[in-house]
Amino acid sequence: MANMTRAEVKAYIEGVVEQVKQRNPGEVEFHQTVSEVLESLEPVLAKSPEFIEKGIIDLIVEPERVIKFRVPWVDDQGVTRVNRGYRVQFNSAIGPYKGGLRFHPTVNESIMKFLGFEQTFKNSLTSLPMGGGKGGSDFDPQGKSDAEVMRFCQSFMTELQKYIGANTDVPAGDIGVGAREIGYLFGQYKRLRDEFTGVLTGKGMPYGGSILRPEATGFGAVYYAVDMLNYFGDDIKGKTFAVSGFGNVAWGAVKKINELGGKVLTISGPDGYIYDPDGVGTEEKIDYMLEMRASCRNRVQDYADKFGVEFFPKQKPWGVKADIMMPCATQNEVGMPEAELMVKNGLKYYVEVANMPTTNEAIAYLKANGVIVAPSKAVNAGGVSVSGLEMSQNSMRYSWTAEEVDEKLHMIMHNIFKASIDAAHEYDLGDDLVAGANIAGFLKVARAMLAFGVC
Ligand code: NDP
Numbered sequence: 001m002a003n004m005t006r007a008e009v010k011a012y013i014e015g016v017v018e019q020v021k022q023r024n025p026g027e028v029e030f031h032q033t034v035s036e037v038l039e040s041l042e043p044v045l046a047k048s049p050e051f052i053e054k055g056i057i058d059l060i061v062e063p064e065r066v067i068k069f070r071v072p073w074v075d076d077q078g079v080t081r082v083n084r085g086y087r088v089q090f091n092s093a094i095g096p097y098k099g100g101l102r103f104h105p106t107v108n109e110s111i112m113k114f115l116g117f118e119q120t121f122k123n124s125l126t127s128l129p130m131g132g133g134k135g136g137s138d139f140d141p142q143g144k145s146d147a148e149v150m151r152f153c154q155s156f157m158t159e160l161q162k163y164i165g166a167n168t169d170v171p172a173g174d175i176g177v178g179a180r181e182i183g184y185l186f187g188q189y190k191r192l193r194d195e196f197t198g199v200l201t202g203k204g205m206p207y208g209g210s211i212l213r214p215e216a217t218g219f220g221a222v223y224y225a226v227d228m229l230n231y232f233g234d235d236i237k238g239k240t241f242a243v244s245g246f247g248n249v250a251w252g253a254v255k256k257i258n259e260l261g262g263k264v265l266t267i268s269g270p271d272g273y274i275y276d277p278d279g280v281g282t283e284e285k286i287d288y289m290l291e292m293r294a295s296c297r298n299r300v301q302d303y304a305d306k307f308g309v310e311f312f313p314k315q316k317p318w319g320v321k322a323d324i325m326m327p328c329a330t331q332n333e334v335g336m337p338e339a340e341l342m343v344k345n346g347l348k349y350y351v352e353v354a355n356m357p358t359t360n361e362a363i364a365y366l367k368a369n370g371v372i373v374a375p376s377k378a379v380n381a382g383g384v385s386v387s388g389l390e391m392s393q394n395s396m397r398y399s400w401t402a403e404e405v406d407e408k409l410h411m412i413m414h415n416i417f418k419a420s421i422d423a424a425h426e427y428d429l430g431d432d433l434v435a436g437a438n439i440a441g442f443l444k445v446a447r448a449m450l451a452f453g454v455c
Pocket of ligand 1: 329
């Protein structure tokens with residue numbers, strides 16, 4: 001097939017995006033990620049029209065399977081409750097479906113599809129053999145007793161176990177699903193299936209977990225940031241960071257930033273943000289983040305009360321002056337008003353750590369105003385990478401040391417940065433890390449799909 005012009009490719013992509021909107025009405029987060037990824041593939045499709053001709057783009061935006069199920073459980077008062085469970089098995093071209101489970105009241109099919117689609121490219125970037133998937137429930141663990149969380153997890157797994165397996169689909173944690181939930185889920189899977197396999201990752205150390213998994217997403221994000229800073233002739237030492245969130249991911253990032261000589265000025269919660277001029281830097285302060293998350297109060301004001309720093313209720317930290325912004329909480333935390341504030345403050349680096357924390361409009365605005373934007377699907381891939389390493393250790397019936405896991409994680413993050421920048425250069429996109437990550441992630445999956453024919 002002859003090369004297509006950029007205009008022809010653009011029109012084709014617009015048609016696919018339109019079709020996705022019609023087929024998935026109202027699923028705005030899913031539409032957002034599909035537009036963002038496909039638009040950045042324009043130069044690839046112009047150069048390699050076989051991906052269009054063989055229907056790869058039409059296939060890649062359609063999940064292989066969407067599973068939706070009822071999750072009944074009984075609360076402590078004896079009342080029957082019903083939640084909805086999901087598993088979106090998005091793409092298995094390069095390995096078993098892999099992606100976390102999210103328990104949060106906002107979970108719906110759109111959020112599951114957006115996360116599964118993103119995960120497909122993220123997992124490809126890691127260079128490990130993992131397909132893309134995501135799952136979860138609109139169950140809210142906040143305010144539930146331990147026994148209620150256990151009964152919910154057992155009921156959820158009673159249905160989910162029909163569709164997953166160590167060689168088929170390997171879920172992990174995400175928002176609302178930490179070590180406790182993974183323990184209850186794994187216990188139920190083992191009981192129902194009578195097998196001990198690496199069917200879940202993020203497991204506790206005594207039953208097959210990988211060392212460094214809790215730290216992996218945050219550590220990996222900072223390794224990526226260091227490569228980015230060095231590439232642009234900067235150093236992390238002495239740099240200031242504004243971080244949002246105070247969960248598992250923010251905690252890992254804060255820990256590693258401090259180890260490497262940076263300073264974290266803010267962390268945030270749904271209640272507002274704290275500004276610590278001395279930095280969230282001592283062991284006591286960093287450990288307190290874990291305590292706040294474990295308390296289930298979901299309040300960052302507790303940090304301000306304990307350490308005597310300023311608390312800004314109901315505000316986000318994006319107006320502070322810092323060298324690097326790191327959203328680590330949830331999707332669409334940064335829209336146009338926040339992006340305008342960042343540009344006004346002369347921001348140079350914007351490093352997405354949460355999944356899709358920025359609207360497409362805000363990303364375009366930041367880039368157009370000279371801010372270097374690092375995209376979440378590359379930056380936060382350290383978490384799933386160590387999950388992939390956990391799968392390898394489980395298959396080998398063996399455990400690596402912390403140093404071995406950390407070295408592998410570091411190497412994977414180096415490779416992700418390099419693959420992204422190389423792809424951007426190959427397609428004459430300058431140092432566009434967002435497009436580079438999408439292209440590098442896409443190519444491996446698309447080439448595998450091409451090899452399979454129409455299936
Ligand atoms: P957390 O356990 O910290 O949960 C996210 C929290 O963010 C929720 O408690 C939510 O509160 C809160 N929140 C919502 N809006 C805001 C806001 N504007 N400012 C601050 N906090 C807010 O999550 P994780 O640390 O596990 O994950 C954070 C992000 O990183 C997510 O996007 C996740 O998908 C992503 N990620 C996580 C990985 C992991 O290994 N855990 C791997 C890769 C990506 P509320 O409940 O009130 O909405």
